Amino acid sequence: MIKARITVTLKNGVLDPQGKAIEHALTAMEFGGVGSVRQGKVFDVELAESDRAKAEADLKAMCDKLLANTVIENYQVEIA
Amino acid sequence: MKSAVVLLPGLNRDRDMIAALTKISGKAPVTVWETDTEIPDVDLIVIPGGFSYGDYLRCGAIAARMPVMRAVAEKAAKGVQVMGVCNGFQILLETGLLPGALMRNQSLKFVCREVKLRVETANTSFTRQYQPGQVIRTPVAHHDGNYFADPDTLARLEGEGQVVFRYAEGTNPNGSINDIAGIVSAKGNVLGLMPHPENLIEDAHGGSDGRALFVGALGLPDTQPAHA
Numbered sequence: 001m002i003k004a005r006i007t008v009t010l011k012n013g014v015l016d017p018q019g020k021a022i023e024h025a026l027t028a029m030e031f032g033g034v035g036s037v038r039q040g041k042v043f044d045v046e047l048a049e050s051d052r053a054k055a056e057a058d059l060k061a062m063c064d065k066l067l068a069n070t071v072i073e074n075y076q077v078e079i080a
Numbered sequence: 081m082k083s084a085v086v087l088l089p090g091l092n093r094d095r096d097m098i099a100a101l102t103k104i105s106g107k108a109p110v111t112v113w114e115t116d117t118e119i120p121d122v123d124l125i126v127i128p129g130g131f132s133y134g135d136y137l138r139c140g141a142i143a144a145r146m147p148v149m150r151a152v153a154e155k156a157a158k159g160v161q162v163m164g165v166c167n168g169f170q171i172l173l174e175t176g177l178l179p180g181a182l183m184r185n186q187s188l189k190f191v192c193r194e195v196k197l198r199v200e201t202a203n204t205s206f207t208r209q210y211q212p213g214q215v216i217r218t219p220v221a222h223h224d225g226n227y228f229a230d231p232d233t234l235a236r237l238e239g240e241g242q243v244v245f246r247y248a249e250g251t252n253p254n255g256s257i258n259d260i261a262g263i264v265s266a267k268g269n270v271l272g273l274m275p276h277p278e279n280l281i282e283d284a285h286g287g288s289d290g291r292a293l294f295v296g297a298l299g300l301p302d303t304q305p306a307h308a
Binding site: 014015017021066067071072 | 141
């Protein structure tokens with residue numbers, strides 16, 4: 001069993017209205033010095049697979065084909 | 081001319097779309113489900129609006145991976161006209177039949193109101209009943225209509241005349257780049273748009289500006305011109 005965490009974030013230059021709203025809220029809550037907030041997604045995936053290289057290739061394919069929209073998002077795969 | 085409407089769990093504009101196609105063409109469209117792998121021979125396939133699969137993951141992301149969308153892609157490759165409205169537009173983008181992405185509205189608010197659209201080109205089967213530059217009324221109702229494409233894609237869309245509808249007169253409801261409301265594929269047979277032309281096709285709707293889009297796409301003679 002392999003456990004992996006996939007983090008999907010918006011690419012630089014892609015406007016993130018939700019991140020902006022959170023940033024404004026934090027500032028309104030008087031947390032000082034909040035320069036910028038970008039919102040993303042986290043997926044924890046368990047794979048019935050023992051070969052790490054195969055798991056990594058599969059996880060990347062999952063990101064490319066479904067978990068991330070590579071027009072606007074980057075992803076990062078971390079295997080525990 | 082025959083049409084088909086794609087049905088997916090969570091869509092809610094399918095009835096309006098079926099009513100519009102039936103009223104305008106005089107023939108009810110065939111309906112296909114998300115698990116169907118084949119679509120009958122039709123001239124126009126429509127993916128209506130709504131919230132397929134609850135907008136989980138990203139709007140249209142799950143629907144785009146359903147078997148019916150492979151069948152839609154095969155038909156599109158053969159030149160069959162495909163139109164996606166609202167969630168249907170999002171699904172076409174997620175399927176890769178159109179370029180770019182639709183993001184959360186800049187205001188973060190769901191917008192449900194009427195906007196003005198400028199018809200940028202009459203050079204598509206969908207818009208040939210309009211005049212280029214004509215401004216029409218249409219309702220919008222969406223939370224994720226903020227069109228985005230990388231600079232190269234955007235330049236290509238603009239350069240090749242693939243931007244078909246633009247929000248006009250300062251009515252951009254979502255922050256969409258270049259005020260883009262609707263685009264067609266490079267071959268011109270796949271159209272995606274956020275507004276709902278199916279909700280403005282007869283006087284009972286308060287106007288019929290959307291009717292000409294269906295008349296054009298269905299290849300019908302313009303028997304009932306839109307009221308000014």
